[in-house]
Amino acid sequence: VTIDSLIGQSVSRVGGEGRVTGEQRYVADIHLPGELHVQLVTVPVARARILSIDPSAALALAGVQMVFSAADIDTEMPRFGPQFNDRPVIAIGETKYHGDPVAAVAAETRDIAEEGARLVRVEYEELPAVFTVAGALAPDAPLVQDPALRAGDELAGTNVLRRHDISWGDVDSATADVVVENIYRFPMVTHFAIEPHAFIAAPEGDGIAVWSSIQHPYWLQRLLARVLGLPLSKVRVHSPDPGGAFGGKQHAKYEPLLCFMALRLGRPVRLVLTLEETFLAVRRTETEISVRTGVNRDGSFAFQDIDANYLIGAYADIADRVVGKGSYIGNGPYNWPAARINARSVLSHTVPSTAFRGFGNPQINWAVESNITEAALALGIDPLELRLRNLARRGDRFVPFDTPCDGDWAQAIERVRQLIAWDEPLPAGRGRGVALGIKSGPTTGLSYSLVRLLADGSAVVYVGTSDMGQGARTVFAQMCAAELSIPLELVTVVSGDTAVVPYDQQTSASRSTVLMGNAVVSAARQVRARLEELAGGSDAPTAELVHRALGPMGGEINALGEGRKDAEEGHPLGGSAAFFEFNATAVELSVDEQTGDITIHRYATVSDVGRAINKLQVTMQDEGAVIMGLGHTLMETYVFDVAGRVRNLGAIDYKIPTSMDLPLEIASDIVENEDGPGPYGAKGMSEGALLPVASAVAAALRSATGVALRELPLTPERVWHALQARDRSPASAEPTESAPLSGSHERTSSYEVGVTTGTTKKP
């Protein structure tokens, strides 16, 4: 066994067999003896004053054991959240968004819980609410958050939770031959993990055990310990592999509520959300972003100025970090002499938005990359060449106070140029577009891994990473086997239990291959070194060395490894990027002028991954990211009514890509220069390929039809309206009016301020 016989190889997925036989147990598949079923009680409006909750009819139903509401918490309402302790365990006083639970019923069966929930009588009074950026920022807007929750904050009297302002150079006095300014809108979309969130809480000794489809079990453990007043050692979080997460399962949702109920009842309680309820639990931040791009006639970038409003929900969750970190790198992988980003997280009476693959970057990418395409067209410069010309090269401090460019990114662009045949003549009726994506990797991190080499030469590796589909356990098994020089099938990976597995900060930001990977490799190398020391050399197969090293007593050799990235004081994000995820994407498409329907004929995506640990899994991540990105690009958006209720809950009215919605051809490739900070030169990956999907598709649409759309999704209806507008005024090179999506007129009408007209100024 050598490093190269395992690293980079497409070995079969660890845990794969259980996933094709049905044996894999997700949270909803786990049952505890004596468990009760929980059903949430909500009111059918967004914001309401709760006047009374009458549980008597529900409690009279045989089998109902509890109707839990804010009245059942006799202390001050505990509040929680990953960034701010703003979210109550259950709504108190008023609801903040459609779906905010006011009570929860626990019963012997699911049927009884559902019936009990229907019998809970809630009297409420609907209150004025805000669902849009314009509505939330209006001077007389009702406040989403109680200002008392952030006393002393000068923004407390507004719906702006925080501002995130970054700049370098002198944008205000910068000039350019051409300035392109536009407003871009990115829709509110939901994660739609096929596994709806599921939670179980059970009293365990003098503490509590929780099962959750959670990405960050240790963060959840810490949060529950604080809310419940328990030591960390008395909160045990089981985190079976989530059935898809994509950021939507990073943080606590109903776990605190279930813990309170379980401890009060002295019995296990379980809550499995419906798909509809997941829409009301997690979503991506909607954005409205204005970009002013200044470019000189020679193709050099002069300045860029971004003003970004991210519409977050009623509770902050991790959304303000999404805004801060997503907007931070918004000027892209380019060298800008002057750049500015002013971003705001804007609270609204909508579903709390949270992390979602790309973490705020796809939204700003949509705006900035689209505007760069506009600038190229205004200058008559090839959009791909314009990007290459201004691209950061290795070592360039393209964000002056952050990690310098850590890749040969032009290689990815040149590869995508080949894959899409960029320089070949376009077939009739086709259009091509290109876009780049960049995302900062983790800014801090801490992961531990325990590696145990057992007496027969097999090994167990412990990792706190959640394997939610990305295949984390597979790459750790590869690393462990390679470093110990043992066959892969002798490695067992253990995860999913905070009482057994050492600490890991979180599974997000494409960090695990790098940070947990470094911990695994460090532990395995320590074990190997100790083995060779005890065995007096490395002159035999590992199993034989182990036998020699351990002697007749047997036992094991073990070590703990650490992967660490410390915070940096004074850094705008709390730390510089561990690496960058870089992706180049190009698309060739045609449009049915009669229907507005887009057909993607060829899609090319190239990511710089440093080194692929498992090439097949890398391909799966990139192609999966593309398909997910096509969702918000072509079809997905929440539709609200005037009361702030989501009108398209569930799989019938909210469409995600199916096997019938694929590009006719996909070409994915990677750049490997072994220049990442992870094991063997790996960088994190899996989000990069999603970042530029919308920008590249819209650029290709622009190329095919001459129509520039600045609001997603590019539904046939919206495209058709734009084509009609183009044909009505053929003289206009920039048909720009975005057609409203049917069913959302109330919302879009409030957006009519600052119509999305492209302006090309020549100072």
Next chain:
Amino acid sequence: MIPITLTVNGRSRTLSVEPHHTLLEVLRNELDLTGAKECCLVGECGVCTVRIDDRIVDSCLVLAVEADGASVTTVEGLAEGGRLSRLQSAFLEKGAVQCGFCIPGQLMAGDDLLRRHAQPTRAQIEEGIAGNLCRCGCYYQIVEAIEVAAGDHDETELAMAESTAVREMPPHVVDQ
């Protein structure tokens, strides 16, 4: 409660069910066959796909009493004698499995497709799994896995995938 008798994965089961309970609920909660999953519960996502006699259904839309007397096959019934079916191993070989939550349904749809078409075209495969959502976005790989399984149909000795087999990366470019 209504008594029903089902043959599930070849085994006869007699049980009493609530008249309003779906086949999915009974499989998962009464028989502890949790391979079929719950997601949309309105027949759109396909994670609850099982076979009833000679056709596949969304088991969230079938009442358990409607299946009385029928033969039901779930994903747990695809492997025989502890060996993965060719389709199951092809899913792993081709990288069709990420989080795995939709996979039981995808496999049941793929299995049905292969029963109806020994050599399905790519269009037939895409249509055959159109009712099975995969948010990880493994569709290309799922289609490829079904093609591979179809290609091996005639072989008498089905190659079983080694669970830890190291193999060559397939070509990056997937043409269709």
